Amino acid sequence: MAVKGRSIRGLSRKSSNSTLVFAVFIGLSFVVFILLAFGIFSIPFTSKGSQKAHDLSSIAHNTVGRRDDDGGKRDPWAEVISWEPRAVVYHNFLSKEECEYLINLGKPHMKKSTVVDSATGKSTDSRVRTSSGTFLARGQDKVVRTIEKRIADFTFIPVEHGEGLQILHYEVGQRYEPHYDYFADEFNTINGGQRIATVLMYLSDVEEGGETVFPTAKGNHSAVPWWNELSECGKGGLSVKPKMGDALLFWSMKPDASLDPSSLHGGCPVIKAKGPLLSLDAFAVVRFVSKAVIIL
Numbered sequence: 001m002a003v004k005g006r007s008i009r010g011l012s013r014k015s016s017n018s019t020l021v022f023a024v025f026i027g028l029s030f031v032v033f034i035l036l037a038f039g040i041f042s043i044p045f046t047s048k049g050s051q052k053a054h055d056l057s058s059i060a061h062n063t064v065g066r067r068d069d070d071g072g073k074r075d076p077w078a079e080v081i082s083w084e085p086r087a088v089v090y091h092n093f094l095s096k097e098e099c100e101y102l103i104n105l106g107k108p109h110m111k112k113s114t115v116v117d118s119a120t121g122k123s124t125d126s127r128v129r130t131s132s133g134t135f136l137a138r139g140q141d142k143v144v145r146t147i148e149k150r151i152a153d154f155t156f157i158p159v160e161h162g163e164g165l166q167i168l169h170y171e172v173g174q175r176y177e178p179h180y181d182y183f184a185d186e187f188n189t190i191n192g193g194q195r196i197a198t199v200l201m202y203l204s205d206v207e208e209g210g211e212t213v214f215p216t217a218k219g220n221h222s223a224v225p226w227w228n229e230l231s232e233c234g235k236g237g238l239s240v241k242p243k244m245g246d247a248l249l250f251w252s253m254k255p256d257a258s259l260d261p262s263s264l265h266g267g268c269p270v271i272k273a274k275g276p277l278l279s280l281d282a283f284a285v286v287r288f289v290s291k292a293v294i295i296l
Contacts, residue, residue: 056081056082056219056220056221056223056224056238059079059081059224059225074091074092075092076090076091076092076093077090077091077092078090078091078154079091081224081238081240082214082217082218082219082238082250083218084217084218084219084260084262085214085217085250085251085252085260085262085263086250086251086254086260087214087217087238087240087248087249087250087251088248088249088250089240089246089247089248089249090154090246090247090248090249091243091245091246092245092246093150093154093201093245093246093247094147094201094203094244094245094247095245096244096245098143098147098245099203099204099244099245100203101143102143102147102165102167102203102286103167103203103204105136105167106133106134106136106167106169107169109134110132110133110134110167110169111132111133111134112132113131113132113133113168113176131168131169131170131171131174131175131176131267132168132169132171133166133167133168133169134166134167135163135164135165135166135167136164136165136166136167137164138159138162138163138164138165139159140164144165147165147201147286148162148165151199151247154199154247154249155197155199155249155290157196157197157290161193161290162289162290163289163290165286166286167203167286168286170210170267170270171270172269172270172271172272172273173269173270174269174270175233175266175267175268175269175270176266176267177266178213178215178264178265178266179264179265179266180252180259180261180263180264180265181195181198181252181263181265181289182194182195182196182252182253182259182260182263183195184259194253195252195289195290196251196252196253196290197249197250197251197252197253197289197290198249198250198252198289198290199247199248199249199289199290200212200247200248200286201245201246201247201248201286202242202243202244202245202246202247202248203244203286204242204244204274205242205243205244205274206241206242206270206272206273206274207271207272207273207274208231208270208271208272209231209233209234209268209269209270209271209272210241210242210267210268210269210270210271211230211231211233211234211239211240211241211242211267211268212239212240212242212248212265212266212267212268213233213234213236213237213238213239213240213265213266213267213268214237214238214239214250214262214263214264214265215236215237215264215265215266216237216261216262216264217237217238217262218262219238221235221237221238221239222235224238224239226241229241231268231269231271233268233269234268239268250263250265251263
C-alpha cells in the first residue's frame with residue numbers, strides 16, 4: 001500500500017507540473033497575440049514574393065502577359081509599387097468592355113479640364129492641366145455603380161466618401177503638371193472634407209508617354225523593370241505606365257492622418273498613341289477621389 005501511495009503522489013506532482021507548463025504556455029501565447037494585434041511586436045519573415053520598402057527591383061513587369069490577343073480579361077491581381085507614397089496597382093481592374101463603355105459615356109460631354117482654386121474653392125482654368133474631361137454622377141447607372149462598389153472593396157473606403165468618377169482624355173502633347181490631390185487650404189476641407197486617396201483607372205494603352213509620375217517617391221526609380229520603356233518625363237520619378245484596365249491607388253494621407261508630401265504626382269505628356277481609341281486621339285483615364293468626411 002505504501003508503494004502505491006508514493007506512485008499516486010508522484011503522478012499527482014507530474015500532473016500538476018504539466019498543468020502549470022500548459023498554463024504558462026497559454027499565458028505567453030495570449031500576451032504575444034495582444035502585442036501582434038496592437039502592432040507592438042512583429043514576426044519577421046521572408047518569402048520569394050516579399051518586398052522591402054523602397055526596393056523597386058522586386059516589382060513585377062506588368063507589361064507582360066496581361067491580356068490575350070483577343071482582348072479577353074485576365075485574372076486581376078494587386079501589386080504594391082511604393083510605400084512612400086503608399087501606392088498599389090490593381091492589374092485588370094476593369095474589363096475591356098467597361099473601359100469602352102466609360103469612354104463612350106463621357107465622350108459627348110468633354111470640356112477643358114480645370115483645377116480647384118484654393119482661395120475660392122471654385123474650378124478655374126490653368127495651363128498646368130491641358131486635358132479635357134467630364135464628371136459622372138455618383139451611382140449614375142448600373143455599370144458605374146458596379147465599378148464604384150469595386151473601388152470601395154479595393155480601397156476599404158465607402159462609396160459615400162467618394163467624389164463622382166471623372167473621365168479624362170489626353171491628346172498627344174497634353175499633360176498634367178505635378179500636383180497634390182489633397183487640399184492645402186481650409187476652404188475646401190471645411191466644405192467637403194480632406195482628400196485621402198485617389199484611384200486612377202486607365203481606359204486605354206499608350207505607346208509612349210502618358211505615365212503617372214511621382215517625382216518625390218522614395219526608392220531607386222531606375223530599378224523598375226519597365227524603366228527603358230519610360231519617356232524622359234517618366235524617368236523623373238517613380239512612374240506607372242498606363243495600361244487598359246489597370247487601376248492605380250495612391251494615398252494622399254499617411255496612416256496617422258497627416259498629409260503625405262511624397263504623394264506629389266503628375267501626368268506626363270502623351271507622345272505617341274497606340275492605335276485608334278473610339279475616335280479619341282490618345283488615351284483616357286477615370287479618376288476617383290475619396291475624402292475623409294469632417295464631422296462637426
